[in-house]
Structure formats: C-alpha cells, structure tokens
Amino acid sequence: MGLHPGALPDFPWDSLTPYIARASAHPDGIVNLSVGTPVDPTPRVVREALAAAADAPGYPTTHGTLALREAVVDWFARRRGVSGIDPAAVLPTVGSKEFVALLPALLGLGAGDIVVHPAAAYPTYDVGARLAGATPMPADAVSDWAGNPAVKLVWVNSPSNPTGAVASREYLADVVGAARSIGAVVASDECYAELPWNEPFVSDGVASILDPAVCGDSHESLLAVYSLSKQSNLAGYRAAFTAGDPQIIAGLLETRKHAGMIVPAPVQAATVAALCDDTHVAAQREVYRARREVLSAAIREAGFRIDASDAGLYLWATRSENCWQTLDFLAHHGIVAAPGEFYGSAAANHVRIALTATDERISAAARRLVKAR
Structure with a gap:
C-alpha cells in the first residue's frame, strides 16, 4: 500500500x-x-567511454562490473585516504538521490524507528524516512540522539547541502561511536567531497566516514554515498555508488536484484572512466x-x-x-x-x-x- x-x-x-x-x-x-x-x-573522456560501451544488448549486473567496483576502491585510496575496501563492498546506484530516498526502506525500517538527519538538510533524508514509515529526526548534536535505541539510521552530509559546512574527523568519529553503541547504521552523503575551498579542507581533504581516523580499522555499520554528478558533470548519467560495511552492502544488493535497480552498462563504463581521470x-x-x-x-x-x-x-x-x-x-x-x-x-x-x-x-x-x- x-x-x-x-x-x-x-x-x-x-x-x-x-x-x-x-x-x-x-x-x-x-x-x-x-x-x-x-x-x-560532460568530459570528453567520459562521453567516449559511454559511446564505446553503447552496444549493450544484455542485462548488466546489479552489483556492477568488477572494473567499476575496483575503480571505486582505487578512487577511495587515491582521493579520500581510505584503503582496504573490498570490491564486493561497493554497489553502484542510479544516482544518489534514489538511494537516499530508499535506504530506510531497503534497511527494513518502519513504524517506531527513527532516522536522524542534519537540522539544515537536503529534503530527501526526511522524505526517505517517511516513505519507509519511520520518523525523521533533525539533529546536529550527537547528544540529541545518542543512547536512543529507536534510532536505526543516522545520516551525515559532509560537505553539507545546503550550507557547505565540512564535518571534522573528530565529529564524525563521535557519530560513529554513538551509532555503533545502539546498533544504528551511519550513512554519509559525501557527493561534494572533491570541491573544498577553504582550509584546512583544501590541504587535508574532506574526511570520509570510512576514513580510518573516523572509524578505526572497521567499516562495520557504515555506508559512504557518492555521486559523480557534481565532480564530473554527470547529473544526466545518474552515476553514483555506495561502499562500506560488506554485510549491509550484501543485503542491499540482494534486495536491489529483486527490484531490478540496475545502473545501465554504458553508464557503468562511463563511471569507470570518470573515476580514473583526475584531470x-x-x-x-x-x-x-x-x-x-x-x-x-x-x-x-x-x-x-x-x-x-x-x-x-x-x-x-x-x-x-x-x-x-x-x-x-x-x-x-x-x-x-x-x-x-x-x-x-x-x-x-x-x-x-x-x-x-x-x-x-x-x-x-x-x-x-x-x-x-
């Protein structure tokens, strides 16, 4: 219904x-x-990759090609300071907005569950909670929700849309620690990470939720969400992905297989080209x-x-x-x-x-x- x-x-x-x-x-x-x-x-290198893959008569895989998932792993290591991601723990998505909107439902959340999101936030975090029948909760301070077992999903967004604020590694580590203590998932929307303007973020980079300084040596209960729309002018391609906890990714993959939520094969090839070209x-x-x-x-x-x-x-x-x-x-x-x-x-x-x-x-x-x- x-x-x-x-x-x-x-x-x-x-x-x-x-x-x-x-x-x-x-x-x-x-x-x-x-x-x-x-x-x-759209960059020529990406358009050429899309055109070269245009002959795609068969169904692509929901999990994406190994080349795509390895390109994501390499990109995280090269650009975000995150190593050790298993290619199996990467999942392409049809843009990032659909993933934001559907993640609470894909995680099985519903009535009585709380989805935390930033106080000034992209509206789809709120909408996604409502679509699942869960309760959205705007909150910036970790103390506002820490210890609450009804909290099942915590969204962070750094750099922020709309404010452009960047979360420190210390703040993100507090979020991760508090969420893990109550068994909540942390999903981090990081799609503006390649566009820092001010120090220290220009020099140090924008921290990912998967950064070892944030989460230690484990990606348990964590998902990083990224889109190529902003960095590569690919909004029309709907090219995005999530990576993190292998068990969560495996569950999402299974559900998305049943639902036919598949990134088109030419877009997968274009994504590889975009991720491999920093120029x-x-x-x-x-x-x-x-x-x-x-x-x-x-x-x-x-x-x-x-x-x-x-x-x-x-x-x-x-x-x-x-x-x-x-x-x-x-x-x-x-x-x-x-x-x-x-x-x-x-x-x-x-x-x-x-x-x-x-x-x-x-x-x-x-x-x-x-x-x-």
Missing part, C-alpha cells in the same frame, strides 16, 4: 514559480541559481572556483553575509531577514536562489545560492548585486 500524497511534503521547488516568473521579466533575463544542476560539458575533476574545480570568487564578492557587496560554505557548489548567505524576503529582493534583480526553509526551519534566514550557471550568467548576477545595495 503506497503512501497517501498528504504523507509527504509538497515538492519544494514548485513554490518558486512566482519568483522565477518575476525574475524572468528582468530586461537582461533570469539568472537561476536555485538548483545545483551542472551546466558545463577533468581538477579543471572543473577551477571553473567553479572562479565563479565562486566573482559571486561571493558581489554577494557581500550587496550586504549579505556568507556563512559556512567551506566546500561544495553553494554559497549559504543571509541578509538577517526571512528567506522569502531575500528571495523577493533577488527576484527584483532577476536572480533566483533556494530559500533556506526548503532545508528545515533552522535555516529560515538563509538562502542557498548555486555556482552552477555559466560564466556569463554568474557575471550578470554579480553586476546586478553590486548595483543593488
């Missing part, structure tokens, strides 16, 4: 329609910075860095304060007013951002401003903001 539509919140971006209409009336056109969808070309990731990071510098300077000039925003594709900004007032101000200048209320009541005075627009549109937004104050 499916959920009644009233059991889920309205799709938040639908509420932006009047702001988009108003911004679209600007003489120089709209600058839509409300959604983090890449606009730059395009570094180049794309510099594109975003330049856009970030232009936009952040203009946002501050317009009287905003930028909080957190240590990594990722967003600027978490405030004018110390309700986010809908800020959206009205931006729409008057032909700009659309995402209101903080999309991400929880704790975020009501912020807006999330994306870097995912062309250089020309970012420059247009910057010019308008500088003149706006």
